[in-house]
Amino acid sequence: MSAFSAIGEETEKDQNEFTPGLEPQPTWCPGCGDFGVLKALKGAAAELGLSPDEMMVMTGIGCSGKLNSYFNSYGFHTIHGRSLPIARAAKLANPGLTVVAAGGDGDGYGIGGNHFMHTARENHDITYIVFNNEIFGLTKGQTSPTSPKGHKSKTQPHGSAKTPLRPLSLSLNAGASYIARTAAVNPNQAKEIIVEAIEHDGFSHVDFLTQCPTWNKDARQYVPYIDINESDDYEFDNTNRAEASEMMFETENALHEGTVLTGRYYVESDRPSYQQEKKQIGEMPEEPLAERYFDDSYEWERSYDKFLDKHK
Amino acid sequence: MTDHELIWRIAGGSGDGIASTSQNFAKALMRAGLHVFTHRHYPSRIRGGHTYTEVRVSADPIQSRGDGYNFLLALGDSFARNPSEGAYYGNEEIKPLSENLDELAEGGVIVYDSGLLDASEIENFDERVEENNWHVYDIDLRSMAREHGREVMRNTAGVAVTCAIADIEPDVIKSLMSDAMPDKILEPNLEVFDDAYETVQSEYDVDTPDVSAPTGEHDEEQVLISGSDAIAYAAIDEGCRFISGYPMTPWTEVFVIMSQNLPELGGISEQVEDEIAAAALAMGASHAGVKAMSGSSGGGFSLMSEPLGLAEITETPLVLVEAMRAGPSTGMPTKPEQSDMEHVLYTSQGDSHRIVFAPGTAAEAYDQTRKAFQIAYEYQIPSIVLYDQKLGGELSNVPASVFDEEPNADLGSVLSEAELEEAPHDDSGKYQRYQHDTENGVSPRSLPGQKGGRYLATGNEHMPAGHISEDPDNRIAQMNRRMQKVESIREELDEDGEFNTVYGPEDADYGLVTFGSQQGTVEEAAAELNEKGHSVKVLGVSELMPFPKEQVKSFLDSVDEALVVEMTASAQFRGLVQKELGGYGDKMSSLLKYNGNPFEPLDIVEGFETALLEGEALPDNRTKFVPKVGE
Numbered sequence: 001m002s003a004f005s006a007i008g009e010e011t012e013k014d015q016n017e018f019t020p021g022l023e024p025q026p027t028w029c030p031g032c033g034d035f036g037v038l039k040a041l042k043g044a045a046a047e048l049g050l051s052p053d054e055m056m057v058m059t060g061i062g063c064s065g066k067l068n069s070y071f072n073s074y075g076f077h078t079i080h081g082r083s084l085p086i087a088r089a090a091k092l093a094n095p096g097l098t099v100v101a102a103g104g105d106g107d108g109y110g111i112g113g114n115h116f117m118h119t120a121r122e123n124h125d126i127t128y129i130v131f132n133n134e135i136f137g138l139t140k141g142q143t144s145p146t147s148p149k150g151h152k153s154k155t156q157p158h159g160s161a162k163t164p165l166r167p168l169s170l171s172l173n174a175g176a177s178y179i180a181r182t183a184a185v186n187p188n189q190a191k192e193i194i195v196e197a198i199e200h201d202g203f204s205h206v207d208f209l210t211q212c213p214t215w216n217k218d219a220r221q222y223v224p225y226i227d228i229n230e231s232d233d234y235e236f237d238n239t240n241r242a243e244a245s246e247m248m249f250e251t252e253n254a255l256h257e258g259t260v261l262t263g264r265y266y267v268e269s270d271r272p273s274y275q276q277e278k279k280q281i282g283e284m285p286e287e288p289l290a291e292r293y294f295d296d297s298y299e300w301e302r303s304y305d306k307f308l309d310k311h312k
Numbered sequence: 313m314t315d316h317e318l319i320w321r322i323a324g325g326s327g328d329g330i331a332s333t334s335q336n337f338a339k340a341l342m343r344a345g346l347h348v349f350t351h352r353h354y355p356s357r358i359r360g361g362h363t364y365t366e367v368r369v370s371a372d373p374i375q376s377r378g379d380g381y382n383f384l385l386a387l388g389d390s391f392a393r394n395p396s397e398g399a400y401y402g403n404e405e406i407k408p409l410s411e412n413l414d415e416l417a418e419g420g421v422i423v424y425d426s427g428l429l430d431a432s433e434i435e436n437f438d439e440r441v442e443e444n445n446w447h448v449y450d451i452d453l454r455s456m457a458r459e460h461g462r463e464v465m466r467n468t469a470g471v472a473v474t475c476a477i478a479d480i481e482p483d484v485i486k487s488l489m490s491d492a493m494p495d496k497i498l499e500p501n502l503e504v505f506d507d508a509y510e511t512v513q514s515e516y517d518v519d520t521p522d523v524s525a526p527t528g529e530h531d532e533e534q535v536l537i538s539g540s541d542a543i544a545y546a547a548i549d550e551g552c553r554f555i556s557g558y559p560m561t562p563w564t565e566v567f568v569i570m571s572q573n574l575p576e577l578g579g580i581s582e583q584v585e586d587e588i589a590a591a592a593l594a595m596g597a598s599h600a601g602v603k604a605m606s607g608s609s610g611g612g613f614s615l616m617s618e619p620l621g622l623a624e625i626t627e628t629p630l631v632l633v634e635a636m637r638a639g640p641s642t643g644m645p646t647k648p649e650q651s652d653m654e655h656v657l658y659t660s661q662g663d664s665h666r667i668v669f670a671p672g673t674a675a676e677a678y679d680q681t682r683k684a685f686q687i688a689y690e691y692q693i694p695s696i697v698l699y700d701q702k703l704g705g706e707l708s709n710v711p712a713s714v715f716d717e718e719p720n721a722d723l724g725s726v727l728s729e730a731e732l733e734e735a736p737h738d739d740s741g742k743y744q745r746y747q748h749d750t751e752n753g754v755s756p757r758s759l760p761g762q763k764g765g766r767y768l769a770t771g772n773e774h775m776p777a778g779h780i781s782e783d784p785d786n787r788i789a790q791m792n793r794r795m796q797k798v799e800s801i802r803e804e805l806d807e808d809g810e811f812n813t814v815y816g817p818e819d820a821d822y823g824l825v826t827f828g829s830q831q832g833t834v835e836e837a838a839a840e841l842n843e844k845g846h847s848v849k850v851l852g853v854s855e856l857m858p859f860p861k862e863q864v865k866s867f868l869d870s871v872d873e874a875l876v877v878e879m880t881a882s883a884q885f886r887g888l889v890q891k892e893l894g895g896y897g898d899k900m901s902s903l904l905k906y907n908g909n910p911f912e913p914l915d916i917v918e919g920f921e922t923a924l925l926e927g928e929a930l931p932d933n934r935t936k937f938v939p940k941v942g943e
Contacts (some may be wrong), residue, residue, distance in 0.1 A: 004761030005729060021478030021740035022779055033656050052741075055468055056600075056760045058896035061771075068768055069780060074760040076599065077770035077780070078592070079622050085589035089604070090760065091553065092580055097600065118585040278580070285578040289553055290601035290759065292578070293723045300719040301577055303545035308715055312343075 003294035007055030007096035015046035021073040027066070033210025033222070034063055034131055038070055040127070041100070043187075044194035045073075055098045056090055058083040060107035062138045064131035064210075066306055067102050071307075075225045081112025084119045085115040087126050091179075092162070094290035097192025098198060099126040105146040106136050109165050120174035120203050125273040127197045127204045132167065133212040141215030147255045164256070168248035168265055178204035179244070181251065184211060185224040186262060193264065201271040209260065228263040238264050316371060318478055318525045319381035322470070323364035323408035325389025326354055333467040334365035335707060337474075339536045340488040341369050342709045345529040348536070350707040351377035351910070356561070360391030362407035363464030366585070368692050371528035375832025377706070382414050382420040382523050383478060385470045388428025388454065390463075404435065406930070410434045410747065421447045422472050425466055427454025435600045439782040456508055459495050461500040468501045472508035476516075479524040482509055490777065501803050518579035533712045539703035539829075542564035542674040542710075543633055544573070545606055546681035551721025552631070554604035556593035558586055560612045561701040562701040563635040567607065587612035591619035591632065593756065599769065601723060601759040604687065607697075610652050612640065614659070620694055621660030626769040627692035627746070627757070629724065631685055636700040638908055647908035650828055650879040653888070656698050657857055663791075664797050667695040668857040672813060674832030675714045677703065678856060681812060682720070687812045688806075689724030691754055691797045697855065700879075702910045703829035725756040732764040737777070741768045744776035748789040754798030777849040790810070802858040812860055814867070816842065816849030819876035822920070823871035825851040825864075826878060830911055837916035846920070853885075859892040868893070873940070874900045875924050877916055881906040883938055897941035904936045911935075 013035050015303065029033045034205035045055060055073035059065040068075030075099075078086050083087040085100040108130040119128070136142040137154075143156040146167065150159040150173040171179045178200040182190040190208065197204035209222045228247065234244040244266040278284035285292075292298050324330045331352065349368045355361035358761040363543040368378045378855030392404035403410075409422070409429050418423070422441075424431065431437045431450065441448055451473060457465040468489070474484055483507070489501055494600070512518060518684050544566050549557075553574060557567040580597075584590050587608045594606035610617060613634045623630040636652040638644035658664050671677040677699060684695035722794050727735060735756075736744040745767040747755045755776075758765025773782045773790060805811065815835045820842075826834045831852030841848045851867045853860065868874055868889075874896075876886040884904040903919040905911050915935050922928050923937035930937055 003729065004759070004763075006763040007761045010765075018594055020742065021705055022742070022777070051763075053763050054761055054768050069770075072742070072766070073823070074766045074771075075768040076596075076626075077768060077772065079618050079771050081587060082592050082619065082622075085584065085592035086596035089554070089556065089582070090600040092582070092603040093597040093600035093604075094759075094761055114585050118589070149409035164673070283575045284580055289578070289580065290761070291549070291595075292938070293603070293721055294599060294728075298721075300551055300721045302549050302717070302719040304549075304712075304715045304717070306548075306577075307541075307545060307573065308535055308712055311339075311537055311541070312533065312710065 003291055004094065004096065006051050007131035009051050011049055011051050013046045013049055013051065015042040018042040018045050018052060018072045020070065021066055026070045028063060029214045031213040032063070033133060033184030033212065035135060036190060037129060037131055037186060037208050038067060039072060039187060040190035040194050043191040044198060045152065047195055048198060050098055053143070054096070057100070058087040058101040058129070060103035060112060062107050063105040064104040064107065065103055075284070078215060081107050081110070081115065084112060084115040086123045086130065091124060091126050092275065092284065093293065094288045095125070096288055100129065100198065101126060102131065103227050104137070105130060105132045105134065108146045109167055110145045117170070117174040120171055120176040120205065122274045123175060123177050123202045123271060125201055125203070127206065127276055129194070129208050129211045132207050133210045133216060135212050135216040137212050137215050166243045166248070166252045167207045168252060169245065172245055172266055176205040177271045179266040180264045181207040181209065181262045182212070183209040183225050183262055184262060185221065185223050187270065188227050189227060189262060196264070197241040202268070203269055218225045225260040225262050238267050241266070262296060316526045316622050317378065317659060318369040318383060318523065319366055319378050320369065320383045320385065320474060321364050321366045321381045321412060322385045322387070323362065323412050325359060325363045325391045326363040327359045327391050328387060329390065329464060329467050330365055333471060334367055336488055336492050337485070338367045338707055340485045341525065341537050342534050343488065344484045345527070346371060346526065347374050347706070348709050348728050349374045349377060349883055352705050354646050355910055359394055360389055360404065362389060362404065362411050364412065369525050374389040376836050376913060377910070378579070379912045380415045380417050382417040384416055384420065384422045385474055386412065386422065386424040387415065387470055388425050388431060389465060398852060401472060406430070406433050406553050413440060416444070416446065420444070421449070421520055421523050423449045423451060423470060423477070425453040425470070426450040427452040449477070451510070451512065451826055457504055460504045460507065465501055465504045468504045469508035470507040471609035473512045476509050477513040477518045477521060477523070493576045494845070495735060510581055512836050534709040535712045536707050537674045537710045538565070538672050538705055539671070539677045539699055539705050540705065541571060541866035543697060543699070544569035545715060545766045546678045547631070547685065548573065548577065549719050550603060550716060551607050551684035551719060552603045552685065553577060554594065555595040555604045556582040556584050556590045556606050558584060558590050558608065558612055559667065560609045562637060562704050563607050563609045563612070563633065565704055566635070569627040572908035588618060591616040591630070594673035595619055595623055595628050595630055599760070603689065603723065603725070605631040605633065607635070609635045609637050610655070610914045613656065617660040620666070622771045623887040624660070624665055624692045624794070625663065625771055627768070629688040629692050630687050630694040632694060633697045633699065635704050636698065638906065644908050646701065648829070648879060648910050649906060651881065651884065651906070653698065653856065653880065653884045655880060656696055665693065666700055666857060667693060667801060667813065668696070670698045670828035670854050670856050671703065672828060672852050673708050674708055676854060678714060686720070687801055690721065691801055692725060692757060693797055698828065700829050725754050727756045727758055727765070728782045729762050729764060730773040732762060740777070741766070745778060746774060746776050746790060748776065748793060750793065753793050755793070798858050805855055805858070805860070811854040812863055813852040814849065815849065815852070818849070820849035821868060821872050823874035824848060824850045824866070824916065825853070825874050825889070826850070826874045827856065830877055830879060833913055834916060840917050841914055841920055847919070858890070859888070861892055864889060865893050868896050873924070875920055876900050877911065878902070879905050879910065899940060901940045902938040902940065905934065907934055923930055
């Protein structure tokens with residue numbers, strides 16, 4: 001019998017079950033795109049029939065870091081940029097958990113960029129939602145890695161000389177196996193994409209455009225948006241790496257020209273996840289490691305029997 | 313070094329098999345009933361560069377590399393570069409012979425491979441030999457090895473010559489070779505061994521040198537173990553089945569031992585992108601209910617500062633090991649030092665609350681690493697095992713029975729789902745994992761996936777169920793409870809009373825105080841001082857945090873004066889004692905060493921007699937004396 005009975009429990013869930021009683025009203029600014037992520041995640045969790053006790057939501061620091069304060073599940077609000085390595089290990093320790101990590105564009109593409117790249121490369125079976133508002137919000141409006149070139153702020157008084165980072169292209173090249181972009185103003189698509197991302201076996205990356213009405217007033221509200229999978233103007237095969245790459249490049253350029261493109265950019269469904277690869281080579285046990293510590297019949301091996309002979 | 317000891321130094325080039333040859337030599341003599349202790353000296357270089365390993369052999373228990381040495385086996389450096397003397401590295405080819413003469417004892421033996429080394433290149437070699445009464449054997453080991461197949465077997469030939477001169481029974485070595493070498497290479501190696509042994513016996517005078525291996529007997533079975541082995545085995549015996557890391561000398565040894573063994577034990581090893589991730593992964597696994605560890609050396613440990621603080625405030629059990637090397641920054645990667653002590657005690661923002669053990673021997677490394685795991689999981693706190701390149705890499709014989717302990721995979725303060733049903737929850741149904749008032753400061757945790765256990769772990773200050781809060785009363789309650797855990801651990805350690813080591817006569821006039829890996833060396837120095845008529849005892853401290861105030865205080869109160877011995881340049885450990893005890897600066901002088909080599913017992917004897925007692929300057933800059941406050 002599992003010591004973690006919430007995992008895989010068959011339940012009918014209402015999305016309100018993911019609203020915590022203690023602080024149901026988030027402190028995000030009125031009109032903030034972050035509300036859209038929270039709503040989409042609650043909707044997706046309910047649609048997937050997940051229970052709050054089998055979900056682990058990891059966040060970093062920033063406005064996005066508050067996601068798990070307002071989402072009722074196991075949560076780990078970590079430190080700036082470090083949600084992914086903690087999330088990866090929790091999934092390795094107990095693969096039955098549904099692990100969702102979230103952060104902002106500064107958190108995920110800036111300070112945590114190295115972890116993002118390697119988590120994508122390794123194709124861990126977790127979902128990563130990046131609240132991309134093209135600015136640092138919590139620290140009051142500094143230029144971020146995705147801010148457009150020329151962006152003026154208190155830390156870039158003459159406008160940023162830096163070309164913005166290309167989150168989708170970076171993700172593809174690093175090795176993510178599901179890559180999508182959605183926007184807070186597009187709640188149905190956002191929910192559907194998060195459902196797909198959680199169901200995907202491998203690293204799923206959702207670049208979530210979240211408008212910041214307080215510190216990024218000049219920026220677009222990400223409307224109107226175009227769904228590239230629906231629109232007849234954008235023909236491409238999102239299982240084809242080359243076509244996906246081209247579409248991403250176009251999308252990243254278009255955003256700074258005022259056209260908001262969203263949708264599923266890359267879906268690689270036949271690539272084994274990291275956990276599967278690791279089991280394949282004999283470096284990860286079949287049974288969840290976390291269960292072993294509750295198994296009274298398990299016989300723990302000791303160094304005296306296993307290793308000492310070679311030192312004699 | 314006593315008259316009855318052999319201290320054998322095998323010198324050559326990095327990459328020439330010096331380490332494995334010396335390891336086999338040490339193990340063979342251990343099997344023959346002797347006590348052995350090794351010391352490795354190697355450069356931070358990819359290939360080549362002068363390297364040596366010393367094997368000290370004694371009939372009695374030994375705890376350090378000893379002083380100097382009396383038998384040199386100088387092999388060639390087959391990867392030597394820049395043979396011109398004007399080059400940066402100097403004449404590297406001759407170094408295995410030329411670099412090792414200063415520390416060779418009078419009457420000592422030199423065996424060198426005349427196939428690769430030419431003693432005439434060394435200035436005044438013959439004069440020095442005569443002056444020091446050294447016995448020189450120039451033997452073409454390389455040609456001997458070539459005749460039987462491969463040049464690399466000159467190491468075996470050199471060991472055979474050692475046996476012939478130092479009266480070591482050939483079978484002692486040969487039976488170990490049979491165990492250690494694959495069949496394919498065993499036969500030619502045995503042939504080289506016999507050839508070299510017989511040639512030297514018949515063609516050279518092997519009886520004149522007064523240097524020979526003692527004979528002895530162990531009263532129980534021994535194993536040849538390094539500090540790194542002991543740390544890894546302790547982790548495995550505590551049910552640690554997850555390690556994450558990034559390679560860095562000298563911590564890599566522990567990482568490698570774990571990575572090679574965990575898959576077979578159904579565990580997981582993760583080599584990750586950097587040390588921030590390494591510590592974060594260990595936390596993630598631990599948070600989800602798997603006993604986990606990570607580790608690094610100085611620079612890598614700097615990157616762990618962030619996750620370390622997160623583990624403190626989220627009360628996530630986390631075991632880290634830190635293998636010190638000479639700093640600052642990249643410093644001297646392959647040389648030991650103890651100067652990361654303050655870094656490890658205090659790094660990360662806020663008031664640190666963590667456990668730090670600094671074991672003195674391989675056996676202590678095993679016991680204290682096990683205790684580190686037990687405390688980490690019981691008290692939900694980071695535990696750090698602080699050691700160094702010296703303890704990690706040196707091999708010594710330890711009774712096998714030290715490791716004959718039951719495994720313990722207990723997760724510590726974790727509730728089961730049944731217990732969670734009875735536990736307090738807030739209005740959202742979240743488990744109050746951080747309750748204010750608990751008996752010893754510990755509030756039991758739940759694990760993700762457990763029904764009824766959900767809560768928020770956060771690096772912000774938080775309410776009982778994890779909700780972020782800056783309420784002053786809650787802040788004080790949570791901070792006090794976390795700090796209370798450290799007090800509870802102090803009480804538990806006082807009850808155990810096992811980890812700090814006192815040595816020497818109780819009523820001694822003088823005290824030597826040290827921490828971590830210098831302990832054995834300091835004890836040997838004290839024995840020597842007492843033999844010379846001084847009155848000295850030793851306190852070796854392993855519990856750095858929480859600090860054993862009472863024990864250290866009563867030790868210092870019991871002596872007239874103390875000499876604090878440590879491998880730092882700024883007397884960090886003496887500073888810690890003063891900080892913790894609020895005084896004693898006028899009672900403690902320091903003897904420091906930071907030239908890249910660990911203390912030898914005579915360094916301490918000299919520091920005590922010359923600097924502390926006589927108030928005179930030390931003859932050279934190998935060690936530094938810092939007088940007590942007010943002098």
